[in-house]
Amino acid sequence: TDAYLKAMEAARGLNAYVAETPEKAREMAAASDARIATGEARPLEGIPLGIKDLFCTEGVHSQAGSHVLDGFKPTYESTVTANLWADGAVMLGKLNMDEFAMGSSNETSYYGPVISPWRSNANNADLVPGGSSGGSAAAVAARLCAGATATDTGGSIRQPAAFTGTVGIKPTYGRCSRWGTVAFASSLDQAGPIARDVRDAAIMLKSMASVDPKDTTSVDIEVPDYEAAIGKSIKGMRIGIPKEYRIDGMPAEIEEMWQKGAAWLKDAGAELVDISLPHTKYALPAYYIVAPAEASSNLARYDGVRYGLRVDGDDIVDMYEKSRSAGFGAEVKRRVLIGTYVLSAGYYDAYYLRAQKVRTLIKRDFETVFADGIDTILTPATPSAAFGVAAMSTASPIEMYLNDVFTVTVNMAGLPGIAVPAGLNAEGLPLGLQLIGRPFDESTLFQAAKVVE
Numbered sequence: 001t002d003a004y005l006k007a008m009e010a011a012r013g014l015n016a017y018v019a020e021t022p023e024k025a026r027e028m029a030a031a032s033d034a035r036i037a038t039g040e041a042r043p044l045e046g047i048p049l050g051i052k053d054l055f056c057t058e059g060v061h062s063q064a065g066s067h068v069l070d071g072f073k074p075t076y077e078s079t080v081t082a083n084l085w086a087d088g089a090v091m092l093g094k095l096n097m098d099e100f101a102m103g104s105s106n107e108t109s110y111y112g113p114v115i116s117p118w119r120s121n122a123n124n125a126d127l128v129p130g131g132s133s134g135g136s137a138a139a140v141a142a143r144l145c146a147g148a149t150a151t152d153t154g155g156s157i158r159q160p161a162a163f164t165g166t167v168g169i170k171p172t173y174g175r176c177s178r179w180g181t182v183a184f185a186s187s188l189d190q191a192g193p194i195a196r197d198v199r200d201a202a203i204m205l206k207s208m209a210s211v212d213p214k215d216t217t218s219v220d221i222e223v224p225d226y227e228a229a230i231g232k233s234i235k236g237m238r239i240g241i242p243k244e245y246r247i248d249g250m251p252a253e254i255e256e257m258w259q260k261g262a263a264w265l266k267d268a269g270a271e272l273v274d275i276s277l278p279h280t281k282y283a284l285p286a287y288y289i290v291a292p293a294e295a296s297s298n299l300a301r302y303d304g305v306r307y308g309l310r311v312d313g314d315d316i317v318d319m320y321e322k323s324r325s326a327g328f329g330a331e332v333k334r335r336v337l338i339g340t341y342v343l344s345a346g347y348y349d350a351y352y353l354r355a356q357k358v359r360t361l362i363k364r365d366f367e368t369v370f371a372d373g374i375d376t377i378l379t380p381a382t383p384s385a386a387f388g389v390a391a392m393s394t395a396s397p398i399e400m401y402l403n404d405v406f407t408v409t410v411n412m413a414g415l416p417g418i419a420v421p422a423g424l425n426a427e428g429l430p431l432g433l434q435l436i437g438r439p440f441d442e443s444t445l446f447q448a449a450k451v452v453e
């Protein structure tokens with residue numbers, strides 16, 4: 001813990017942490033030492049972790065990367081972090097993120113961008129770590145924690161993991177409790193770990209996952225020993241290669257990595273099967289209707305009365321307006337506007353209802369291939385390697401949304417997906433592959449990911 005606290009101090013330039021909690025960390029570490037001394041160590045005893053700022057942590061900074069939650073210190077603990085502490089983990093601090101988890105570059109954060117510890121060998125420009133869990137990915141990659149919590153609504157665990165050469169898994173919807181994680185789009189949000197390797201991710205997820213009476217969408221199903229799946233042979237595993245993920249304009253380096261990954265799995269005994277997921281191309285536009293719709297509803301609670309920032313006004317409506325205008329950043333405002341528009345009486349059927357129908361079709365595509373005996377699906381995790389900081393000012397919102405083209409399908413269908421590093425491109429930057437699994441079958445993902453790693 002002391003070594004990590006020192007490393008964090010030395011690497012403040014990366015802006016990965018928005019709050020450091022050294023006193024709490026030392027106190028927790030001392031308690032862990034005592035347990036280890038008496039032979040009562042729990043599964044994560046003394047392991048120092050970073051926590052995405054989206055998770056409520058009792059008495060500690062929890063602002064979801066937003067100014068609107070200014071000064072918010074919850075009086076309660078999220079279920080996921082409570083599970084980690086109950087297993088002996090140590091909290092180092094809270095990690096930077098896109099505001100309310102809306103973004104793909106960590107540049108929508110009120111606290112400013114996170115700088116990736118990776119550099120291209122072609123130039124010395126600062127690169128983004130991806131988003132929205134950019135602080136989590138950068139901190140794991142720069143060794144500023146042993147592992148980090150993260151969340152994924154449309155790719156926010158898997159894309160930053162791919163950009164930083166780390167492993168990130170979004171488990172099946174319902175695997176982790178959402179209680180105490182600030183809501184973005186409740187039907188899509190899931191917590192998961194970002195870790196250095198597949199084994200660490202398996203160990204962390206085991207601890208984070210649980211059924212929880214405080215979240216009725218969490219599912220009462222056994223959490224297997226994920227670590228036991230690692231190293232198991234994949235002989236005979238049927239791995240689907242979906243043709244719709246070979247999109248126009250995909251860089252050659254992504255295509256090559258995908259083929260290399262498939263070859264590794266084949267060499268290890270898997271059977272590669274060409275499959276079709278015909279509604280894939282509708283996933284991204286449908287996601288950018290469903291997610292903002294739910295966000296506009298979830299974010300209605302930030303009114304200057306209940307939490308954080310209040311800007312006084314002439315009357316209560318004026319106070320609401322001033323607080324929300326000052327508290328939310330541009331991307332969050334854009335999502336709230338899109339969301340209220342697609343939910344409005346005149347457009348509900350044309351946009352929101354239609355997007356929900358598309359969502360069902362996407363889910364059925366996956367159900368069909370899994371019913372045909374496919375065990376897992378291999379795709380690239382992202383359409384490119386990490387890009388430069390300042391992308392938000394040069395790229396249009398739609399260009400930024402295109403980052404999520406390979407990841408959003410998984411959230412729309414509620415399935416588990418893992419991003420695993422698959423090597424470096426010519427510039428020396430990491431590229432990641434994605435494996436998609438059957439509902440609640442994260443074990444198969446860990447098993448296959450270990451072969452790619």
Ligand code: GLN
Binds near residue numbers: 101103104154155156
């Ligand atoms: N980049 C996507 C978005 O901005 C996904 C974010 C996430 O998964 N939280 O909505």
